[in-house]
Amino acid sequence: MKATIKTTGLALAALLLAAAPLHAEPAPENVGPSLRESAIIMSDVVRIGDLVDNAGTASQIAIYRAPDLGTTGVLRTAQLIETLRANQVIGVATHNIKEITITRASRALSAKDVEQQVAKALERRSGLGDAADIAITFDRELRDLQLDPALTGELMPVAVRYDSRSRRFDVLFDIASDTSSTPAKLRFTGFAVETVQAAVLMRPIGRNEIIKASDLNVERRPKAEVGGDAIPLEQAIGMQTRRAMRIGDALRSSDLAKADLVTRDQTISLVYETPGLYLTSRGKALEAGTGGDTVSVLNLQSKRTVQGIVVGPGQVAIIATTPRILHTATLAANTLAANTAAAGKTE
Numbered sequence: 001m002k003a004t005i006k007t008t009g010l011a012l013a014a015l016l017l018a019a020a021p022l023h024a025e026p027a028p029e030n031v032g033p034s035l036r037e038s039a040i041i042m043s044d045v046v047r048i049g050d051l052v053d054n055a056g057t058a059s060q061i062a063i064y065r066a067p068d069l070g071t072t073g074v075l076r077t078a079q080l081i082e083t084l085r086a087n088q089v090i091g092v093a094t095h096n097i098k099e100i101t102i103t104r105a106s107r108a109l110s111a112k113d114v115e116q117q118v119a120k121a122l123e124r125r126s127g128l129g130d131a132a133d134i135a136i137t138f139d140r141e142l143r144d145l146q147l148d149p150a151l152t153g154e155l156m157p158v159a160v161r162y163d164s165r166s167r168r169f170d171v172l173f174d175i176a177s178d179t180s181s182t183p184a185k186l187r188f189t190g191f192a193v194e195t196v197q198a199a200v201l202m203r204p205i206g207r208n209e210i211i212k213a214s215d216l217n218v219e220r221r222p223k224a225e226v227g228g229d230a231i232p233l234e235q236a237i238g239m240q241t242r243r244a245m246r247i248g249d250a251l252r253s254s255d256l257a258k259a260d261l262v263t264r265d266q267t268i269s270l271v272y273e274t275p276g277l278y279l280t281s282r283g284k285a286l287e288a289g290t291g292g293d294t295v296s297v298l299n300l301q302s303k304r305t306v307q308g309i310v311v312g313p314g315q316v317a318i319i320a321t322t323p324r325i326l327h328t329a330t331l332a333a334n335t336l337a338a339n340t341a342a343a344g345k346t347e
Contacts, residue, residue, distance in 0.1 A: 033084075034093045035077065038101040041066045042149060048089060051080060051100055058089045070106035070146030074099050106146040114142060114155075114188065121157040121171050122192050126164040129194050135220065136169075138190040145186075150179040155186065167191045195220040198250035199233040207244050210259050211236050211251075221250045229253045240290075258290040261313045270299060270308065272318045283316065294319075 034053045041050055044066050049059025063083050067073040077097050084092055115138075119131040128134055153176025161170040169192045174183040198221045205215060216233050229252040231239075239256035249255075262268055262285045270283040282300045289295040289310040297308050297316050308316035 032091050032093060033089060035080075035095060035097055036100065037095075037097050038103070040103045040105050042105050046102060048084065048087065051075075051102075052084065052089065052092060055089055058087055061087055063087065064102075067102060067104040068146070069104050069148065070108060072101055072103040074101055105149045107149050107151055109145040109147055111142045111144050114145065114186075117155045117157075117173070118169070118171050118188055119192070121160050121173075122162055122169055125160065126162045127194075128162065128164075128192065129223075133194055133196065133220075133223075135193045135195045135222075136190060137193075138188060142188075147175070148177070148184070150177045151175045151184050152178050153183065156183075158185075162192060167193055194223045196223045196226055196230050197232075198226050198230045199236045201245055201247055201249050201251065204247050205241055205245050207241055208260070209241050211239050211241065211256070213237050216251070219250075226250045226252060231256065260288045260290050262290075262293075262295060262310050262316060263288045266314065268297065268314045268316050270297060270306075270316055270318055271311065285316065 031054050033055050036051055036053060039046075039050045045062040046064040046066050047059060048055045048061045048063055052059075064075070076099055077094055080100065081092065081094070084090070115136045116131070118136050119134040122128055122134055123131040153174075155173040155175060157171055158174050159170075159172040162168070168189070170189045171187070173186045173188075175186065176183050197218055199216045200219045200221070202215055202217050205211070213233075216236060218233050221230075231251050231253045236251050236256060238259060240259040242255055242257055245251075245255065264285060264287055266285045268283050268285050270281045272279040272281075283297040284300060286296040286298060286305065291310055291312075293310045294307055295310060295316060296305055298305050306318055308318045311317045
């Protein structure tokens, strides 16, 4: 009986040894709270769990106000440790971190985007034209906006007012939120003016001067200032001013005319051309004219005043008199009369 118990005990011991691992793993240690070097905050308060890993039930305790949307703040580690102790969070591993950076997440909305959305909301309202032609001036200087990151929707105009006399606008937008069924609202007020591209003088210019490319720049000007008479830059070049104009004046079609190719009292070339015949002589223009104009000129050789058409710089083509063609009956009558007169003289 004793031998049997001993054998059984040895067998059980051997079984236990076989089941045990050759190298036993150490028991896991409890991981304590550990400080983070930086944090991105989604709400308007900073909680312990935002700055400390493994903070347990204290994670949801709010301890600071978050930085403004889209900005970053710095918190000294020593200050944070004091706050944690006051909230019964101790034994925090700092990893020799001296400061913690805290960034408030946001959705950036540029001032340019806002301006474009306002112009789009006002497009073709109360006489305004396309959004691209509307110049916006806000009542307050508009800077880039930082919105709650939950506001992921587009700017949707829900109330748009525009007074064409005062040119004032008032636009209210809704922005849908991922965390709320109630959209956020943004309101903008100011002035809206329709503009056109205009050729603007870069220097003062006198009457009858010829416009050169270096004299002009292209700017957007209020349509009410230029009207529907604005002339494109490429069409203005080479034209002649009808009046003296100042630097900064926007050119209109009514301000310009085709450049004179012939000026009053200018010595010009008279051209007379018919099939098989081409003659030139000197003359003096008695009036100014541009291409295609009919002007009076003095033939300096014959001292006669004739009419001509301006055909080039300093050139006038004489208007030839069309030969008078006689009908057959008239020609016969003239011939008979001539013969009768000749016979009378003979007698």
